[in-house]
Amino acid sequence: MSRYPITWRLLDLVEAVAALLWPRALHRYTGWLLLLPAIALVGLLVAGLAYMGDSSLRLLDTETFEQSEDYTLANYRDLIEKPTYFTVLMRSTGAATLVTVLTLVLAFPYAYSMVRTRSAWRRKLLLVSLFLPFFIGQVVRAYGWLVVLGKTGIVNTLLAHLGLGPFKMIYTYPSLVFGLVQYMLPFAVLLIAPAITAIDEELEAASESLGATGWRTLRHVILPLAKPGLVASAVVVFTLTITDYAMPVVLGGGTNDFIANAVYDAFFRISDNGLGSALALTLVVFASTLVAVMLGLMGAGTLGMRPSGRGR
Amino acid sequence: MxxxxxxxxxxxxxxxxxxxxxxxxxxxxxxxxxxxxxxxxxxxxxxxxxxxxxxxxxxxxxxxxxxxxxxxxxxxxxxxxxxxxxxxxxxxxxxxxxxxxxxxxxxxxxxxxxxxxxxxxxxxxxxxxxxxxxxxxxxxxxxxxYVYVLAYSQEAFPKAAPDSWNVLLDPKYKGRIALYNDGIGFHPAAQVAGGGKVSDIPKNMKACWDFIAKLKSQKPLLGEDPDFTNWFQKGEIDLACTIVTNARGAKKNGVKVAWTVPKEGAKMDxxxxxxxxxxxxxxxxxxxxxxxxxxxxxxxxxxxxxxGLPGVNPGIKPPDDMIGDSAYPTKDEDFKRLLRVPNKVQVENEKEWFGRFKQIMQG
Structure with a gap:
């Protein structure tokens, strides 16, 4: 008598049910089946965007606070004619560019040290330091900087002992950029680290044994090979920054708004869904275009689907 | 059912x-x-x-x-x-x-x-x-x-309360003043402080916008109710246009802050x-x-x-700390100093005023 385990019987049952629900003839479409949840999710997003597109073409009647029945481009005309929105859009873009550059400059050596260090405790320390901020939300971290850099904060208190200050270090554009860089750093390191791990250490050793200086090895060997990670982290950091809401609220002092803050204001402060939708769609199109340009110029990095030359 | x-x-x-x-x-x-x-x-x-x-x-x-x-x-x-x-x-x-x-x-x-x-x-x-x-x-x-008062740090004004909204333009307080981030509560005060009349709102608000534009160069902080208490407490600001309740709350929490209704008046809402x-x-x-x-x-x-606010049921007695306070109006002269804009006007013009305020402050 064969001893056929119960778990095997269960698996047979599952297979039979699966065969019934998804016959062998359909197996070549299994990939699409697995994509269905993602497609549904994206479909929901597209439906939301379509709804916002419709809303963006309707004007708010301030006597009834209802949107107009007729379609109009007035909300988009507002975006073009009112300089506030251009200012805010340019501020968001400028900050996103600056934050991306600064974050990559800081993240690369961190990721490199973390991956290449021979010391287990140093790697652990770097990993813990990297992950610790993930347990603290963005808003809390931003408020933390108020405590550290405020007029009566730790830094100004220390400076006062030296007879200096107090200095205004928060509620300014630089403090906002500083807060964003600190927030984005772990994201960037986590995206760069796998790219560095994938670089064969012997390539670096070979470069140095052929007489290249550390700088030349970095420039001609490590950076080109780490490019996929750098591109991916640039895209992520840029996108997260240009759409950021919380940091300008907490560290911007109210006069350094990003476009996301303008979207919030339109929806929630002045109850103008049409204007809010127009702003949101403009942000989506603008940010997507910039990211597409970045990917076009630098390649898809680790976001690429397959190595070049094997695509169909 | x-x-x-x-x-x-x-x-x-x-x-x-x-x-x-x-x-x-x-x-x-x-x-x-x-x-x-x-x-x-x-x-x-x-x-x-x-x-x-x-x-x-x-x-x-x-x-x-x-x-x-x-x-x-x-x-x-x-x-x-x-x-x-x-x-x-x-x-x-x-x-x-x-x-x-x-x-x-x-x-x-x-x-x-x-x-x-x-x-x-x-x-x-x-x-x-x-x-x-x-x-x-x-x-x-x-x-x-409630009244949008001029709240001030008693350390910055140890001798007497400021008597005009124009104190916000004093270079001494550059970077140390605060308003609401949508400008609410400040329009009529700015209109009068800028040389205009409340009765001209909303048709002619040039005085208001000119005053707010001057204020922009004073690098104000813009926030919401909890921010004002926090900023006074942390020594970030000396002056703010805020609802009296917030200033009173800060004072109750030990912050050295007081408030006044300046000679130009203050908005009541x-x-x-x-x-x-x-x-x-x-x-x-x-x-x-x-x-x-x-x-x-x-x-x-x-x-x-x-x-610390006057209710709508007549006969409510003011709390002890608000007796005689012009931000708790009980007498005719108190009410005469308060500036009112009809809600209909506020609602219909909110979007326009918000846009103008943002245009100035975000520029």
């Missing part, structure tokens, strides 16, 4: 009469009739605002009815679209009673989002300011007035309570009773004491 059946005036009066006969509680209907829900959800602002309504209104309401009060501290501006969507889609609204600015409540009333409160038994005795302007019925009821449409009849009944209770003299006295 259809839970969505509207609760009509007849039901209400029957209930009110039955209860008034059985309970010594200002004619409120707290017994018999519609089934009591276990709890009512009331939207509130946090901090001293929530403490005040809790001790003034909710505790006594619960004691008399057994209905617990749960608070929803969603920002008023953020709850508004959720309420509008719920009412439009004929879903149960997320709160039973909305404590709101009169401007926001008026917007909701214009969209016909609120139940008519005309049959509340405490309405007849209230001050005229309780009645929303521009409506035949009562889709909201104003519950107290109101907050309101309203009940969104779409809830079951029994819950609507008790939600209205909550509002009615909030308008009673007993509840108003404790609630408004907590806020």
């Amino acid at each position: 259809d839970k969505r059946k509207p609760f009509d005036r007849r039901d209400f009066l029957l209930g009110a009469a039955a209860t008034a006969a059985t309970l010594p509680f200002g004619g409120l209907a707290f017994a018999a009739v519609p089934a009591k829900p276990k709890e009512l959800i009331v939207r509130v602002w946090g901090g001293e605002w929530k403490d005040a309504i809790d001790s003034g209104v909710s505790k006594s309401f619960t004691a008399n009815t057994g209905i617990a009060i749960k608070y929803d501290e969603t920002e008023d501006n953020e709850l508004q679209p959720k309420l509008w969507a719920a009412v439009k889609q004929k879903r149960r609204p997320p709160v039973h009673v909305n404590w709101d600015t009169t401007t926001n409540a008026t917007k909701s009333a214009l969209r016909n989002m609120g139940e008519d409160l005309s049959d509340l038994t405490n309405l007849p005795g209230l001050l005229p300011v309780a009645k929303p302007l521009g409506f035949d019925k009562w889709p909201l009821v104003n519950v107290y007035s 109101t907050d309101a309570l309203w009940v969104p449409k779409g809830m079951p009849a029994n819950e609507l009944y008790w939600a209205k009773q909550y509002v009615n209770h909030a308008l009673s003299k007993e509840a108003q006295q404790v609630w408004c004491d907590g806020l």
